[in-house]
Amino acid sequence: MYGEGESNSEQIPRWLKRVIIVAVILTFAFGLPGMWIYERHASPEASFRSVAADAVYHTLQLLTMESPHLEGCIPWPLHVGRFSGAAFFLALTILAFARLFPDEWKFIKLRLWTKNHVIICGLGELGTRLALEGRKHNKFVVAIEKSCSASKREAMREKGVLVLDRDATENAQLKQARVQSAEFVVAACPQDGTNIAIAAEVGKLMEAAPSRDAQLVCRALIGSTETRRLLYGNSAFQATPRYRVNFSDLDRHALAARQALRIFPLDFKPIRENDDTWVRLVVIGFGSIGQSLALHAARIGHFANQVGKSKRLRLTVLESEAHIFDDFKAQYPNLHEVCDFERVALQPQLGLLLDDLSVISKEPNMLVTFAFCCEEDEKNFRFGTELLRRMRSANAQILCHQETRKGFAALLSDDFNPSETNSRMHAFGMVEDIVNWENLLHEDEDNLARALHENFTRQHPNQHVSWDELGEGFRDSNRQAADHIEIKLRALGYHSAPLQKGQHRIAKFEEPEIELLAKMEHARWCAERFLDGWTLGDTTDREKKVNRCLVPWAQLPDEEKEKDPEQITAIPSALNNIGRGIYR
Numbered sequence: 001m002y003g004e005g006e007s008n009s010e011q012i013p014r015w016l017k018r019v020i021i022v023a024v025i026l027t028f029a030f031g032l033p034g035m036w037i038y039e040r041h042a043s044p045e046a047s048f049r050s051v052a053a054d055a056v057y058h059t060l061q062l063l064t065m066e067s068p069h070l071e072g073c074i075p076w077p078l079h080v081g082r083f084s085g086a087a088f089f090l091a092l093t094i095l096a097f098a099r100l101f102p103d104e105w106k107f108i109k110l111r112l113w114t115k116n117h118v119i120i121c122g123l124g125e126l127g128t129r130l131a132l133e134g135r136k137h138n139k140f141v142v143a144i145e146k147s148c149s150a151s152k153r154e155a156m157r158e159k160g161v162l163v164l165d166r167d168a169t170e171n172a173q174l175k176q177a178r179v180q181s182a183e184f185v186v187a188a189c190p191q192d193g194t195n196i197a198i199a200a201e202v203g204k205l206m207e208a209a210p211s212r213d214a215q216l217v218c219r220a221l222i223g224s225t226e227t228r229r230l231l232y233g234n235s236a237f238q239a240t241p242r243y244r245v246n247f248s249d250l251d252r253h254a255l256a257a258r259q260a261l262r263i264f265p266l267d268f269k270p271i272r273e274n275d276d277t278w279v280r281l282v283v284i285g286f287g288s289i290g291q292s293l294a295l296h297a298a299r300i301g302h303f304a305n306q307v308g309k310s311k312r313l314r315l316t317v318l319e320s321e322a323h324i325f326d327d328f329k330a331q332y333p334n335l336h337e338v339c340d341f342e343r344v345a346l347q348p349q350l351g352l353l354l355d356d357l358s359v360i361s362k363e364p365n366m367l368v369t370f371a372f373c374c375e376e377d378e379k380n381f382r383f384g385t386e387l388l389r390r391m392r393s394a395n396a397q398i399l400c401h402q403e404t405r406k407g408f409a410a411l412l413s414d415d416f417n418p419s420e421t422n423s424r425m426h427a428f429g430m431v432e433d434i435v436n437w438e439n440l441l442h443e444d445e446d447n448l449a450r451a452l453h454e455n456f457t458r459q460h461p462n463q464h465v466s467w468d469e470l471g472e473g474f475r476d477s478n479r480q481a482a483d484h485i486e487i488k489l490r491a492l493g494y495h496s497a498p499l500q501k502g503q504h505r506i507a508k509f510e511e512p513e514i515e516l517l518a519k520m521e522h523a524r525w526c527a528e529r530f531l532d533g534w535t536l537g538d539t540t541d542r543e544k545k546v547n548r549c550l551v552p553w554a555q556l557p558d559e560e561k562e563k564d565p566e567q568i569t570a571i572p573s574a575l576n577n578i579g580r581g582i583y584r
Contacts (some may be wrong), residue, residue, distance in 0.1 A: 016091055016098075023088035029545070031059045031081020038070065038078055065089045066110060085427040104138075106162040114140050115181040121168035121198050123148055123156070123188035126221065126250065130186055131161050133437045142177045144168040169197040171205065179216075180233040186440075188218040188250060192227055199237065199245045200457040206243040216243050219440065221250040225291075239469050246472055253292040255439055256429035258483065260293065260399060264426050266301055266313070266369055268397055270490040273304040278366045279313050282357065283373055284346070284383065286319035289401050289429060290373035291328055298338045299531060300484045302523040303513055304491035304516060307553065313339040318353070320346040326551075334530035337550075354387050354501075361387075361396040368396040377401075381408035382429075388425050396537065398425040405430045448485070449478035451574035452567070459566065477528060484524050485571060488517045489582060497582045506582035508572055517571075518564035519553045526550050 035055040043051065061067045062085030070078075098105040108118065117140035120127050127143065134141040141161045145152075148165055156163050166173035168189070179185060185202055187195035200217045207215055222228045228247045231237060237245040248254065266279050282298045283290045285535035294315055319325055325343040335341050347353040361368055370387060384400040391398075402409040409427035433439075450467045453474075457464045467475075476581035489495055492513055494506060509517065529550055538547035549560050572582055 016095055019091040020088060020095065023084045023091060026084035027062050027081050027088060027520075028059060029081075030074050030077040031062050031085060032056065034075045034078025034081050035059050037075040043070070046362070063088050064087075080459055097136070102157060102160075103162060104444075106160075106239035109140070110142065110162065110178060114178070116140075116183040117142055117178070117181075118186070119144065119177050119182045120186045120188060121145075121178055121195075122187065122221075123152060124188060124190055125165070125251060126252070127186065127188035128152075129431070129435045130188065130437075130440060131156065132159055133435070135160050137437050139183075140204070142182075144173060144177060169201055171193060171201055174198075174201055174205055179205055182213075182216065183217040184216060184583060186250070187218060189221070192222050192224055195222060200529040203237070203243055203245070206240075209242060212242055213238070215239075215241060217246055218243070219246045219249045222247050239471055241469060244468070244472070248472060248476060249440055251292075252431075252434050253288045254264055254296070254431075255434050256289060256401070257292040257296040259433065259439075260371075260428035261296055261300065262427065262483065264399060265487065265490075266297060266395060267303055267487060267490055268366065268369075269395065270366075270493065271305055273301040273307070275305045276365050277303075278311055278363075279303060280316065280360070280363075280366055280368045281313065282316045282318065282360060282368065282370045284318045284353075284357075284370065285372065285380075286317050286321075286324050286328070287373060287375060290317070290319075290371070293333070293371055293373060294328075295531070296483075297525055298332075298335060298341075299480055300487060301339065302484070302520055302527060303487065304520060306523060307516065307519040315339045315341045317341075317343045318346045318356075319343060320348070332531055334533070334535065337530045338527040350383065350386065353383070354390055357387050358390045361391045366395060368393075369399060370396065371399040371401070375399045377403055377407050377409075381411070384425055391424075391488065391553045394424075396424070399428050400425065401429045403429070403431060405432045446475075446479070447512060447578040448482040448574060448580075449475065451577045452481055452570065453478050454533075454577075455570040455574055456567070459570075473532075480524070480528055481521070481567070484521070485575075488568075488571070491516065491520065494582050494584055496575055496580045497583055499576070500578055500583070503581075503583060506572065506584065509568065514565050517568045518561070521564045521567060522553050522556065 034057060035058050036051065039046070039051045039054050046054075058068055059081065062081055065086060067082065067085070118129050118134045118198065119142045120134070121144045123131065123143050123145040127145075131141050131143050143156060143161050143163045144166050145163060146165070146167045148156075148163055153163050153165075164173065164177060166176070168174065168187070179202055185198070187197050187198040189198070199220045202216070202218050209216075224230065227433075231245075231247050238290070239245075266281060269277075271277050271279070279301060281294065281301070283294050286294075295319065297313065297315060301315075303311075305311050317325055322343070329335060329341070344356070347356060357370060358367075361370075370384070372383050374380050374383070380400040384398045388398055400408075400412070405427075409430050412425060412427045453467055453470065457466075470478075486496065490568075492509075499505070526549075529547060532545070534545040534547050534550060536550040537544075537548060540547045540549070549556060553561070576580060
């Protein structure tokens with residue numbers, strides 16, 4: 001149901017198995033000749049066969065700690081064999097205990113020598129998946145669940161997860177899980193308040209914790225977008241060298257939106273500076289996933305032909321409930337500064353809906369992405385398939401949100417049906433692609449974002465803040481800049497790829513290219529600020545979120561125009577630092 005993890009047998013330490021094997025070898029290699037010498041000396045008149053049989057039998061007894069009473073001079077090889085037999089017996093006893101009492105064994109490991117383990121608070125769907133993902137990556141996983149059912153506990157135990165039936169908001173229980181020596185903590189309980197309480201308690205423990213080699217991160221699941229935005233600026237969760245709280249890594253819908261627009265970009269046909277092309281995203285169904293997709297599109301949907309022109313992203317929402325659209329606009333009151341945003345009433349009949357969408361797909365000079373984000377996988381797949389049958393334009397693509405790869409998404413897999421259809425209709429947001437270890441740790445996307453930040457700190461040493469100490473809001477800003485790099489490269493006819501020997505790599509941009517990309521970066525940065533609640537003013541005031549630079553490039557003061565080219569020139573080296581290059 002939840003995927004595969006490693007079993008308890010795979011959690012037995014390798015050193016213990018090696019001790020058993022080595023002990024057996026040493027017991028026979030030294031114990032047998034030692035016992036032969038001893039038996040010969042004790043019974044010189046005995047026959048060869050009798051001495052050999054006694055030596056073998058007594059050597060076997062060494063492995064069970066039942067060797068005969070020995071008198072007189074004992075040969076040194078026999079001493080080695082006796083101690084090796086005792087080591088074998090002790091190791092075998094520990095192994096038997098670990099297999100018969102796996103939970104107790106894991107708890108002993110936790111208390112005595114385990115560190116850099118992973119603590120997961122809450123064994124719902126998300127917590128369970130992450131616990132099993134951690135076991136796949138050979139992590140020692142401790143799960144804290146206040147009311148864990150017997151069946152769930154047994155399932156987790158079989159996969160090698162230590163389950164503590166405790167309240168994770170209590171200081172004593174977090175201490176028992178040895179949170180101070182953990183690699184990171186995941187707070188994935190159903191209630192936002194519970195996860196905030198866990199993050200706060202972990203923070204208190206870390207204040208008194210001994211120094212650490214790496215910062216402890218608490219990844220907290222916060223379902224409310226508004227609550228998440230408020231927490232970004234909460235002084236109670238400011239990052240320190242020892243501890244940081246992350247409220248974005250477990251936002252499944254935001255992760256799905258970023259992944260979808262990275263794999264299936266809105267500019268699926270590259271847009272150059274002088275192209276007469278519009279980009280339009282049509283979202284059908286405006287729940288959490290639809291809103292996340294629209295928000296991310298507004299953040300990164302800034303293309304080369306928009307610079308100094310009015311060809312902004314067109315964002316159309318088809319939603320029957322007007323209040324959902326209005327609530328979203330209230331959350332992002334400056335959205336109109338970023339893109340053209342409109343709502344169209346969702347037609348109740350499929351035929352009428354598809355007629356409307358078919359008309360949109362035929363608009364000239366338009367790259368259209370239709371994103372079906374209704375709650376039912378079957379509806380998204382059916383609507384997308386029907387639209388594809390009516391749609392003839394090569395300038396349109398269809399995205400269908402799916403909960404799992406094991407449903408309708410399997411029909412859109414290239415492995416299942418490698419046809420032209422699959423190049424125009426795609427599934428996204430599957431839990432198998434989103435809730436995994438790589439996304440949780442942001443290993444891929446953070447590499448480039450971190451490289452951009454480190455390049456900035458090298459150029460501005462007086463503003464140096466390490467990545468680990470950087471607040472989550474600033475991290476997200478770097479991530480958004482990293483997400484936009486591929487759009488910039490496509491505007492020049494380039495793309496990034498792993499470094500390739502013998503292939504000509506673009507080591508630096510030409511001056512006209514730098515100017516174009518700087519203008520694009522300024523438009524992206526303005527969108528980021530507007531969506532974060534900033535407004536234009538005569539003077540910059542960070543406390544009030546007012547900035548004088550939220551103007552078109554042509555109106556930007558000359559001294560401010562120097563900042564964006566600086567970031568653009570850093571792109572090739574930032575990519576190179578993570579093993580990627582720019583190619584034509």
